[in-house]
Amino acid sequence: MGRHAHTVIKRSLVLLALSLAATACTSLRNLEPPEVVMTGLRPLESTLLEQRFQVDLRVYNPNNRDLDIDGVDFELEVNGQHLARAAGANEFLLPRLGEAQTSVIISTSLFTVARQLMALQQTRGLSYKLSGRVHLGSAFGISLPFEQSGALSQDTTL
Numbered sequence: 291m292g293r294h295a296h297t298v299i300k301r302s303l304v305l306l307a308l309s310l311a312a313t314a315c316t317s318l319r320n321l322e323p324p325e326v327v328m329t330g331l332r333p334l335e336s337t338l339l340e341q342r343f344q345v346d347l348r349v350y351n352p353n354n355r356d357l358d359i360d361g362v363d364f365e366l367e368v369n370g371q372h373l374a375r376a377a378g379a380n381e382f383l384l385p386r387l388g389e390a391q392t393s394v395i396i397s398t399s400l401f402t403v404a405r406q407l408m409a410l411q412q413t414r415g416l417s418y419k420l421s422g423r424v425h426l427g428s429a430f431g432i433s434l435p436f437e438q439s440g441a442l443s444q445d446t447t448l
Contacts, residue, residue: 364422
């Protein structure tokens with residue numbers, strides 16, 4: 291095989307690889323964002339200046355394909371006030387048209403918690419808002435945004 295034939299083969303392989311990558315990227319970008327619901331907020335160890343909580347999440351997949359998740363990051367607001375920003379590199383498989391659970395540890399300051407407690411005295415319920423991204427375990431660096439609001443039940447601790 292001559293030099294010209296090797297060049298043609300190399301170019302064809304490069305074009306094929308680029309085409310496959312573009313197709314994969316396009317199919318990943320057409321995914322619907324998952325629904326993320328907070329199912330628990332539990333206090334962990336605390337110091338005078340830092341309070342830590344475990345946030346339990348249930349993630350629903352509306353897509354007709356499994357999603358390999360390699361992390362979640364979000365901001366948590368309680369009663370309209372910022373509580374914490376969190377990120378977790380938990381890896382899990384989110385089954386197609388199914389759900390999975392994960393937990394993320396958040397840290398916040400004494401001042402933020404005190405502000406939340408003062409606000410609780412003026413309100414009857416606890417509402418929350420989660421906004422963030424679910425990161426897919428792929429070489430393309432794709433993440434799917436989510437936003438969810440709800441009310442914390444009496445079983446949920448703040």
